[in-house]
Amino acid sequence: MRLAKVIVGFWTLALLAVSCSDNSCYENGSALPLVRFYAFGTTTQVALAEVTIRGIDAPGDSMLVESTTVGEVYLPLRVSVSTTQWEFEYGGVYEGVKDTLTLQYKSIPYFASVECGAMYNFELSSVTMTGHLADSVAVVKQVVDNGMDVAIRLFYPTE
Amino acid sequence: MAWMLQYDCSIPPNETIQMNRSFLFILLLLMAVTSAAQDSLRYITPVKPATNVVQPPPRGTSEETIRRYLAGDSAAMEQARQDSLKKAYFHYPLLTDLSVGVNFIDPVLMLLGQDYASVDVHATLNMWNRLQPTVEIGVGWGKTTPEDMNFTYIAKPSLYGKIGFNYNFLFKSEPRYQAFLGLRLGFSSFKYDITDVTYQNSYWNENVTYDSRGISSNALWGEGLAGIKVGIWRQWSLGWTIRYHGLFNYKKSELGRPWFIPGYGPRKRSLGFTVSLSYTIPFNSTTKTITNQ
Numbered sequence: 001m002r003l004a005k006v007i008v009g010f011w012t013l014a015l016l017a018v019s020c021s022d023n024s025c026y027e028n029g030s031a032l033p034l035v036r037f038y039a040f041g042t043t044t045q046v047a048l049a050e051v052t053i054r055g056i057d058a059p060g061d062s063m064l065v066e067s068t069t070v071g072e073v074y075l076p077l078r079v080s081v082s083t084t085q086w087e088f089e090y091g092g093v094y095e096g097v098k099d100t101l102t103l104q105y106k107s108i109p110y111f112a113s114v115e116c117g118a119m120y121n122f123e124l125s126s127v128t129m130t131g132h133l134a135d136s137v138a139v140v141k142q143v144v145d146n147g148m149d150v151a152i153r154l155f156y157p158t159e
Numbered sequence: 160m161a162w163m164l165q166y167d168c169s170i171p172p173n174e175t176i177q178m179n180r181s182f183l184f185i186l187l188l189l190m191a192v193t194s195a196a197q198d199s200l201r202y203i204t205p206v207k208p209a210t211n212v213v214q215p216p217p218r219g220t221s222e223e224t225i226r227r228y229l230a231g232d233s234a235a236m237e238q239a240r241q242d243s244l245k246k247a248y249f250h251y252p253l254l255t256d257l258s259v260g261v262n263f264i265d266p267v268l269m270l271l272g273q274d275y276a277s278v279d280v281h282a283t284l285n286m287w288n289r290l291q292p293t294v295e296i297g298v299g300w301g302k303t304t305p306e307d308m309n310f311t312y313i314a315k316p317s318l319y320g321k322i323g324f325n326y327n328f329l330f331k332s333e334p335r336y337q338a339f340l341g342l343r344l345g346f347s348s349f350k351y352d353i354t355d356v357t358y359q360n361s362y363w364n365e366n367v368t369y370d371s372r373g374i375s376s377n378a379l380w381g382e383g384l385a386g387i388k389v390g391i392w393r394q395w396s397l398g399w400t401i402r403y404h405g406l407f408n409y410k411k412s413e414l415g416r417p418w419f420i421p422g423y424g425p426r427k428r429s430l431g432f433t434v435s436l437s438y439t440i441p442f443n444s445t446t447k448t449i450t451n452q
Contacts, residue, residue, distance in 0.1 A: 030360075059364040078363045109371050110312065111353045111415025113427070114303065118310040118356040118371075118415075 025116035032074040033103070033122065033144045033151035040135040042154040047071040048156070050091025055084065056100070067091055072150070079107045079120045090133055099134045101154070103127050105144075112146050121145045127152060226429045251288035252443055256334055258283045260398065260437025262297070275301025275314060275419045279321075281435065289330040293341070296319040299349070299421025302304045312418050317349030319422030325386070334439065335390030341400075343382040350375050353414070371414045378409035378420045388437075398435045405429060 031052075039046050053065040053073060065073060077084045088099045104126040111118045122144040129137040134154055141151040174404035220228075220242065260283075265276035279297025286292070301314040323343035329336055353371040386400035404423060409416075417426055424431050 025287075055362065058362065062362065064362065076360055076362045077364060079358065079360065079367055080365055109353075109356065109369050109414055111312070111356075111371065111374075113416065114305055114308070114312065114418050114425075117308050118353055118358070121357060122412075 018075075020023070025113065027116055028074075028146040029116055029149060030119050031066070031110065031121045031144050031146045032076055033124075033141075034072060034149065035073055035101075035152045035154060036072040036150045037070075038153050038155050039158045041076065045071055046156060046158065048088075048090065052089040054087050054089075056087055057085075075101075075103075077103060077105060077122050077144075082106065088134070094133055097133045099130045099132050101127070101129050101137070108143075110145065116146055119146060129154060133157075140144070165338045181343075196231075222230070251285075251330070251334070253286055254442045255285040255288050256439050256441045258285065258396075258437045260435045261315075262295075262433045262435040264432070264434035268319055274303040275299065275424065277319065277422050277424065279319070279422065281437075283325065283437075285327075285334055285439075286332065288334050289327050291325040291327060291339070291341075293321075293323055293325060293343070295343070295345075295422075297422055298345070299419070301419040301420070301424075304355075309359075310353050311355045313352040313354060314419040314421070315350045315352070317347060318359035319345060319349075319420075321382070321422060322346040325384075330373045333390075334441075335388075335396060337388040337398075339386055339388070341382075341384045341386065343384065343402075343404075343421050345380045345382060345404075346378070347375040347423070347444075348375070349417070349421050351419070374410060374414050376410040376417045378417070379407045380404050380420070380422060380423055381407060382407075394441075396437055396439060396440045398433075398437060400433045400435075402431045402433065403427050404431060405427060 013064050021066055029114050037046050038044060047069050048071075049069045050067045051065060051070060052063055052067055053075075054061065054063045054068075055076075055135075064075070075084075075086055083102065083104050085102045085103075088101065090097045098108070103122075103124060105122040106123045108121045108123060109118070110121040124139055124144065127137055133156065135157050136155045138153040139151070140153060141147075141149060144151050211225055220239070223282075224235050224238060228239050253307045260281055262277075262279045262281065264407070265273065265278060277297055279294040279295045279301035281293060283291050283293045297319055298316050299314065299319055300316040301365070302312065304311040320344045323340035323341055325337075325339040327334075327337045327339045330340050351374050353374070356369050358367040358369070361364070382402045382404040384396055384400045384402040388396050388398040390396045406420075406423070409420070409426070
């Protein structure tokens with residue numbers, strides 16, 4: 001009888017061991033570079049007012065962000081080519097001013113996990129920004145994966 | 160008695176009182192000494208109550224020993240006590256037995272819908288019925304296509320090995336019945352494919368499919384386990400273990416991280432269990448017994 005109890009206990013624990021699994025993805029389902037905006041020469045985060053962001057050559061000229069105040073943005077990259085360009089059109093007192101962010105990279109097929117799925121990672125080789133309003137750009141994460149940390153910092157002058 | 164009466168009568172009364180006092184003093188002194196000796200005897204020879212019981216001579220004891228035992232011979236009683244101790248505590252030899260078995264639960268669970276399996280054969284050397292060095296060699300494989308996901312993961316059949324030991328807490332009992340804790344060190348070198356991947360980028364209106372095949376990886380891990388083993392028929396027995404494991408290291412590829420590790424299970428799962436059927440080959444049919452000090 002005592003042995004039977006031990007065996008039943010073992011089976012209960014074993015079933016718990018099998019059933020206790022977490023099927024959630026705590027990261028992004030795709031690899032997207034997170035771009036965050038900073039005041040020039042500092043690590044102070046700033047927000048761009050009434051900015052419109054669109055991909056150059058995007059189907060239907062669709063906008064990713066339209067006249068919205070944002071402090072950071074995820075920019076999806078194309079996998080069929082090795083270069084993606086994004087246009088930043090500023091509003092308010094800088095209306096009509098535009099900057100272009102150009103990213104060159106290599107697309108790498110990547111299996112993140114059963115929960116998050118298969119995707120592409122991007123190994124950045126060059127990131128440039130025109131300087132009409134933006135001051136400079138810094139790459140802080142060369143291989144863009146499905147993590148949620150910042151990949152690119154854009155610096156803007158502040159008054 | 161007559162001598163005492165005569166002697167008492169011949170002594171003067173004042174000497175009688177003095178003698179009575181001396182006699183009482185000596186009597187009290189003797190009682191104190193013997194009492195102290197008895198107390199000290201109790202404390203300086205502690206014994207386990209269960210082992211201090213002198214049991215009847217075990218079977219096979221010679222007639223002469225039994226006769227002396229019944230006659231109250233102290234040497235015979237001591238011999239009987241030693242024999243009863245020997246009977247109570249088996250002491251198994253260095254090489255008690257060898258068990259070989261197969262862990263078969265994963266294929267059964269695969270029939271019930273599990274996506275992976277690890278099957279191994281193991282050999283366990285039972286030393287003194289306590290320490291049990293163990294080797295496990297097996298093969299693991301798996302395949303999964305989760306619902307609402309964009310891939311098929313194929314873990315190709317790959318070998319794995321584990322070495323370690325168990326400590327049997329029922330070392331006084333028969334080797335057929337064991338309850339043990341153990342440690343394992345495991346290693347596997349394996350390959351996997353990620354196929355039928357569909358990648359969609361709604362903003363750029365891209366739909367791409369690809370396969371990544373032959374991704375190689377390896378893993379080193381440790382396991383702590385608790386288990387029981389029960390004899391079911393002759394030399395055959397069933398064993399259950401629950402295992403908590405953790406990865407010491409595994410190879411990450413540019414193309415991804417493995418989901419399944421042969422012998423370990425899903426990479427993110429830290430608990431596992433096994434059920435095994437094993438056959439025990441005894442090295443010696445007789446058991447040695449302890450030499451009682």
